[in-house]
Amino acid sequence: xxxxxxxxxxxxxxxxxxxxxxxxxxxxxxxxxxxxxxxxxxxxxxxxxxxxxxxxxxxxxxxxxxxxxxxxxxxxxxxxxxxxxxxxxxxxxxxxxxxxxxxxxxxxxxxxxxxxxxxxxxxxxxxxxxxxxxxxxxxxxxxxxxxxxxxxxxxxxxxxxxxxxxxxxxxxxxxxxxxxxxxxxxxxxxxxxxxxxxxxxxxxxxxxxxxxxxxxxxxxxxxxxxxxxxxxxxxxxxxxxxxxxxxxxxxxxxxxxxxxxxxxxxxxxxxxxxxxxxxxxxxxxxxxxxxxxxxxxxxxxxxxxxxxxxxxxxxxxxxxxxxxxxxxxxxxxxxxxxxxxxxxxxxxxxxxxxxxxxxxxxxxxxxxxxxxxxxxxxxxxxxxxxxxxxxxxxxxxxxxxxxxxxxxxxxxxxxxxxxxxx
Amino acid sequence: xxxxxxxxxxxxxxxxxxxxxxxxxxxxxxxxxxxxxxxxxxxxxxxxxxxxxxxxxxxxxxxxxxxxxxxxxxxxxxxxxxxxxxxxxxxxxxxxxxxxxxxxxxxxxxxxxxxxxxxxxxxxxxxxxxxxxxxxxxxxxxxxxxxxxxxxxxxxxxxxxxxxxxxxxxxxxxxxxxxxxxxxxxxxxxxxxxxxxxxxxxxxxxxxxxxxx
Numbered sequence: 001x002x003x004x005x006x007x008x009x010x011x012x013x014x015x016x017x018x019x020x021x022x023x024x025x026x027x028x029x030x031x032x033x034x035x036x037x038x039x040x041x042x043x044x045x046x047x048x049x050x051x052x053x054x055x056x057x058x059x060x061x062x063x064x065x066x067x068x069x070x071x072x073x074x075x076x077x078x079x080x081x082x083x084x085x086x087x088x089x090x091x092x093x094x095x096x097x098x099x100x101x102x103x104x105x106x107x108x109x110x111x112x113x114x115x116x117x118x119x120x121x122x123x124x125x126x127x128x129x130x131x132x133x134x135x136x137x138x139x140x141x142x143x144x145x146x147x148x149x150x151x152x153x154x155x156x157x158x159x160x161x162x163x164x165x166x167x168x169x170x171x172x173x174x175x176x177x178x179x180x181x182x183x184x185x186x187x188x189x190x191x192x193x194x195x196x197x198x199x200x201x202x203x204x205x206x207x208x209x210x211x212x213x214x215x216x217x218x219x220x221x222x223x224x225x226x227x228x229x230x231x232x233x234x235x236x237x238x239x240x241x242x243x244x245x246x247x248x249x250x251x252x253x254x255x256x257x258x259x260x261x262x263x264x265x266x267x268x269x270x271x272x273x274x275x276x277x278x279x280x281x282x283x284x285x286x287x288x289x290x291x292x293x294x295x296x297x298x299x300x301x302x303x304x305x306x307x308x309x310x311x312x313x314x315x316x317x318x319x320x321x322x323x324x325x326x327x328x329x330x331x332x333x334x335x336x337x338x339x340x341x342x343x344x345x346x347x348x349x350x351x352x353x354x355x356x357x358x359x360x361x362x363x364x365x366x367x368x369x370x371x372x373x374x375x376x377x378x379x380x381x382x383x384x385x386x387x388x389x390x391x392x393x394x395x396x397x398x399x400x401x402x403x404x405x406x407x408x409x410x411x412x413x414x415x416x417x418x419x420x421x422x
Numbered sequence: 423x424x425x426x427x428x429x430x431x432x433x434x435x436x437x438x439x440x441x442x443x444x445x446x447x448x449x450x451x452x453x454x455x456x457x458x459x460x461x462x463x464x465x466x467x468x469x470x471x472x473x474x475x476x477x478x479x480x481x482x483x484x485x486x487x488x489x490x491x492x493x494x495x496x497x498x499x500x501x502x503x504x505x506x507x508x509x510x511x512x513x514x515x516x517x518x519x520x521x522x523x524x525x526x527x528x529x530x531x532x533x534x535x536x537x538x539x540x541x542x543x544x545x546x547x548x549x550x551x552x553x554x555x556x557x558x559x560x561x562x563x564x565x566x567x568x569x570x571x572x573x574x575x576x577x578x579x580x581x582x583x584x585x586x587x588x589x590x591x592x593x594x595x596x597x598x599x600x601x602x603x604x605x606x607x608x609x610x611x612x613x614x615x616x617x618x619x620x621x622x623x624x625x626x627x628x629x630x631x632x633x634x635x
Contacts (some may be wrong), residue, residue: 009512009523075509078475079525079571081499150478158435158480166438180438239496247477251436340510 010073010080010090020332025101027328029310031321032105036112037345038315042120042127045110046213048314050200052109055305056102056135057196061140061189062301066293068094068146069249071242077127084238088231091147091242099139106131126213130203134220138196138225145188157181157252181252199223253291254261256400266290274363281351281360291362295333299362299368303375308351310383319385327372327398331365331405338413345414354414358406365402423502424452424578424608425487427473429632432482434468442468445482445635452578455601455611456620460631466614467506469582473612474504486579488622500528503577504566507584517548517567520556521574530575542570545600547593561588569597581606582613584621598624 032052039045067157068091071077082090110128111117156162162180178186199219207216234241270281289295308328309319337343348357378388427450430432434443442465444479450456456560458466470483470542471477512520512591521539543552546566552560556567565588572580580601584595601624605611621628 009515009520072510074476075506078495078499078504079524081496082527083496154478154480157437163438202563238492240493243475244492246480251477339550 010078011093017335019408020335021097021101023332024250024325024329025395027321027325028101028105029108031318031325032108033112034317034321035314036109037114038317039113040115040124041110045113045124046127046130046216048107048109049127050108050204053131053134053200054197054304057138057200058193058301060138061192062298064142064146065149065249068143068251070246073358074243074246074250078243082239084240084361085235087237087242088238091238094229094250095139095143099136102135102139103132103383106135123213126217130213130216130220131215134200134222136224137220137223137227138192140231141196141223141377142192144230144234145192145218147238148241149184149188149239149242150243150248152184153181153248153252154244156183157248168326171256178373179252181248191409196223203213271363273366277354277358278356278359278363281356282363284351285337285342285360285364286367289333289337292336292342295368296331299326299330299371302329304374307379310379310385316384316385323394324397327394327401328405329402334361334364334409338409349412355412358403359415361406361409362403365406366399369395369398369402424610426451426487427491427579427610427612429473430483430485432472432479432484434465434472434477436616442525443472443631443633444631447482449630450579450610450612452610453605453608454626455501455605455613456623457628458612458614458631459616459621461629464631465633466631467583469633470504470506470581470612470614474502474506474581475499476506490599501578502581503572503575503579504581505508505572505583507586507587510569511556511564511569511571514555516555517543517552517570520567521570524571525575526577539570539574542574545596546570547596562590562593566593573600576604576609578609578610580609580613584615585613586615594620 035048036045039048041311074092077087077090107128110124110131113119116364156165157180162183165180165183199222203216203219206218207213209215247308264284268279271279271283271286274282276400301328306319309322354362373391376386376391376394380388380391424436427449429446429448432443432446433441437440444471448456458469460466468477472479473491475491475498478492486498486501489497515523518539521542522531522535525535525539543566546569548563548566548570551563556564559567564583569582572582585597589597598620601611601613605624611624613620613624
């Protein structure tokens with residue numbers, strides 16, 4: 001018997017996730033590359049690093065529970081019975097590619113320079129360090145606070161705290177819009193976003209007051225140290241923290257009753273814009289997807305950033321790259337819908353033939369296309385760069401990418417299985 | 423040495439409202455088998471999930487050798503093997519590799535281990551297809567792999583949720599014999615099953631669900 005490697009089990013490559021990460025990563029790097037190429041001074045690069053870190057702060061503050069929990073390897077983790085430190089390594093290793101990708105973007109933003117990479121090299125190098133230390137710091141702090149949130153969340157979801165909160169709302173005639181257990185997560189998202197963004201601003205202020213760029217390193221350094229110390233202290237008991245948080249999010253995300261007072265699931269009748277033969281499967285896909293990922297909220301933030309970009313005019317190449325990133329990010333979410341818990345193959349075949357799933361996935365993507373057109377139409381009020389032809393062009397790109405990704409993911413799932421077993 | 427597993431006033435609910443389990447207290451003694459019975463949705467799997475640290479009680483605690491299992495899951499799971507019905511296994515490995523990974527991870531891999539794996543799979547009637555990728559297994563073979571993953575390494579505590587589902591009659595009989603033998607050797611077994619003959623043959627005591635305190 002050949003020797004097996006535990007990492008081969010715990011960090012096994014998932015083809016659809018790799019493709020998602022790869023495509024979004026390439027577009028993100030292209031975005032940073034074009035921004036770097038279009039910026040004319042080193043000072044501007046630092047300003048754009050701050051902008052980018054604002055977005056990254058929001059990203060980490062929001063996305064971690066949706067991406068990291070419940071962990072898909074929870075059975076193996078408990079069967080292999082990793083100790084606290086090993087679990088911590090496993091958790092951080094999962095996050096590492098994201099931190100590395102975001103840091104690579106900062107390097108491109110700083111060093112891709114039409115005037116030459118070596119121009120203002122010391123200042124550029126320090127700017128890159130400021131950006132990367134901040135990204136790593138906010139990532140560590142966010143990962144830590146979500147990893148240990150299980151106990152608090154469970155007390156809100158099942159215990160006296162939650163009960164008292166719901167009763168007090170009822171007394172004033174209000175209904176909670178989210179499950180009580182998700183309140184600590186909401187609070188954590190808000191605090192991380194506010195504190196992270198305040199630290200970016202305070203870093204810029206410190207740099208200006210001290211008259212030295214080195215001072216801007218302090219807030220990111222504090223975040224980094226805080227995150228490292230918290231993880232270091234928690235390492236020995238990380239197994240307990242991690243299992244508890246996993247258990248909470250698994251129960252929250254997989255328990256429909258938890259959402260009884262929250263978001264109403266989409267109804268079949270609401271899909272009047274989907275052809276009848278595909279309506280049932282499209283409804284079923286959206287129903288599941290909405291419980292896993294609040295894509296609408298993420299897209300609203302993405303559109304706010306788009307408007308900010310049009311307003312600040314960093315160059316059309318940057319805006320085009322952001323539009324592409326938005327469309328690809330939205331469409332690549334289909335990877336969730338081809339994962340086994342969402343799309344067991346025998347069930348898929350019972351519902352529709354493989355060709356039908358292409359249509360279903362196209363309509364899952366199509367849901368957000370009018371929002372893009374509407375958003376660009378609003379932009380046209382204050383930006384001369386956007387006119388009907390611009391909106392039409394991006395509408396067609398959106399439709400095209402929606403269709404292509406629907407075909408791609410269906411080939412990766414239903415067609416791949418069919419060719420292997422037919 | 424096998425120790426007592428003790429539930430102290432354990433309650434669980436998944437959201438505000440009705441309780442799934444209310445103030446459950448019980449001592450699971452070494453060398454005994456306990457059957458959990460009850461209709462679907464009565465809380466058996468929730469209880470087993472709490473006993474394996476997959477779920478956490480809303481209130482109360484569960485201790486093994488006097489230590490709270492939810493505060494020290496790693497040291498507790500060293501002694502525990504468990505199998506749940508709906509568990510997903512890694513699709514791109516075979517059973518031999520999975521069992522080797524489990525033994526290595528638990529620090530129990532030695533020169534005798536390949537023989538141990540072979541005997542375990544023979545006991546479960548998992549034939550030569552054990553070398554195929556798990557993703558190609560039938561539901562019965564998948565169940566046998568789950569059971570092998572639970573039982574390999576001789577855990578002191580065995581926790582099984584509907585272990586006989588999808589098993590053929592021969593394997594079912596072999597598994598019951600194996601569990602009886604393990605019980606004689608001091609292993610604590612906790613099992614949920616809808617098969618009365620299994621509960622009667624194997625179990626020393628039975629807990630009926632739902633438990634409302």
